[in-house]
Amino acid sequence: MDDISSNLHSDTCISDRLRTVGAHVTLSRIEVMRALSSSSGMTAPELMRHVEKRVPGITLRSLYNTLMRMQERRLVERTGSIRPAVFTLSGTARDIA
DSSP, X not given: OOHHHHHHHHHHHHHHXXXXXXXXXXXXXXXXHHHHHTXXXXXXXXXXXXXXXXXXXOOHHHHHHHHHHHHHTTSEEEEOSSSSOEEEEOXXXXXXX
């Protein structure tokens, strides 16, 4: 599968997972899940560097709001009680990527 087909397949899987948990499908949520699927965990500033490449104009506050909503839907887990917190895909969300 070429890169374009692979990205489309991945985006479709991510979109389906978001819908399954009742979350709105947004570009920022897709990009957060895409970034986290290729890492063992990232801080919000690290995620920001990845997400803002595909979502111009996103703010750190918006990213945190996205992460909070994704935590509520159990798509993302936050580890670490002190800053910087590290975010990872939850166990069930990791299956999509």
